[in-house]
Amino acid sequence: MIVVYSDAMVAPAQGSSPSAGKPRPVVDAWRELDAAMHVVAPVAVTIDDFARAHSRRFVEDVFAMRVANGFGTRSADVNRSLPYTSGAMLTAARLALAGRTAVAAPVSGFHHARWSEAAAYCTFNGLLVTALALRAEHPGLRVGILDYDYHYGDGSDDIIARLGLHWITHYTAGQNYLYPEQAGAFLDAIPEHVARMADCAVVLYQAGADPHIDDPLGGFLSTAELAERDRRVFQCLHDRAIAVAWSLAGGYQQPLSKVVAIHRNTYRECRAVYAGTPAPAPER
Numbered sequence: 526m527i528v529v530y531s532d533a534m535v536a537p538a539q540g541s542s543p544s545a546g547k548p549r550p551v552v553d554a555w556r557e558l559d560a561a562m563h564v565v566a567p568v569a570v571t572i573d574d575f576a577r578a579h580s581r582r583f584v585e586d587v588f589a590m591r592v593a594n595g596f597g598t599r600s601a602d603v604n605r606s607l608p609y610t611s612g613a614m615l616t617a618a619r620l621a622l623a624g625r626t627a628v629a630a631p632v633s634g635f636h637h638a639r640w641s642e643a644a645a646y647c648t649f650n651g652l653l654v655t656a657l658a659l660r661a662e663h664p665g666l667r668v669g670i671l672d673y674d675y676h677y678g679d680g681s682d683d684i685i686a687r688l689g690l691h692w693i694t695h696y697t698a699g700q701n702y703l704y705p706e707q708a709g710a711f712l713d714a715i716p717e718h719v720a721r722m723a724d725c726a727v728v729l730y731q732a733g734a735d736p737h738i739d740d741p742l743g744g745f746l747s748t749a750e751l752a753e754r755d756r757r758v759f760q761c762l763h764d765r766a767i768a769v770a771w772s773l774a775g776g777y778q779q780p781l782s783k784v785v786a787i788h789r790n791t792y793r794e795c796r797a798v799y800a801g802t803p804a805p806a807p808e809r
């Protein structure tokens with residue numbers, strides 16, 4: 526399995542969100558699981574890359590610390606990490622597309638970021654930054670965004686609508702699935718969600734941990750149901766030969782090890798599908 530990671534993606538956790546600090550413990554857990562894990566460093570995105578998905582003035586204001594980041598702080602450490610977190614998503618998508626495979630980007634904090642506004646732990650929308658960079662590199666490319674974070678990817682919709690990005694198929698489960706009694710219907714709908722992206726060469730998959738039923742900002746799925754979600758997503762994409770770059774998105778249980786355990790299960794399910802090894806039982 527290919528994982529895009531370097532310490533440049535990490536910043537001290539801000540406020541009540543562990544997201545900025547999460548890449549390192551997640552990658553450590555994955556490495557423990559898979560000694561053959563192949564780590565590739567992210568290529569940092571540029572101001573011009575950010576400015577495809579956001580107002581240039583907003584991008585410059587964030588880096589000059591004239592406005593707060595998505596955590597509501599003004600942090601040089603967070604700012605230094607931002608070109609690498611969006612860069613990890615873009616690097617993962619490039620590698621996935623080139624190899625027609627699955628590549629992990631252990632990053633969070635994208636889908637609430639709007640055209641000219643950071644929100645809810647999200648400063649820049651690395652999903653849209655990635656989609657727009659890929660489209661510039663591959664004219665005519667169609668991109669899917671399969672957002673299975675617990676929350677509505679409103680920032681992604683804002684940018685897609687503002688720029689009229691008809692070549693992106695965006696599905697955000699947070700608009701439709703909120704309650705434990707919907708778990709079965711959600712899992713059954715996954716093949717249909719993926720089928721909507723049948724004409725996409727690559728899908729950006731937000732494998733959020735906050736749909737977990739114990740999440741303080743979630744949730745509606747058990748640990749086993751989250752693993753089943755991931756198994757179905759990867760299997761459906763694999764069956765359709767659609768490349769996938771996947772991110773961590775939200776997860777707010779304490780201690781952080783509970784969130785890391787969910788991301789471990791996502792890695793196991795991905796590896797099981799793409800390496801052809803049988804999926805082990807998810808960790809409880």
Ligand SMILES: [Zn+2]
Nearest residue numbers: 674675676775
């Ligand atoms: Zn969320």
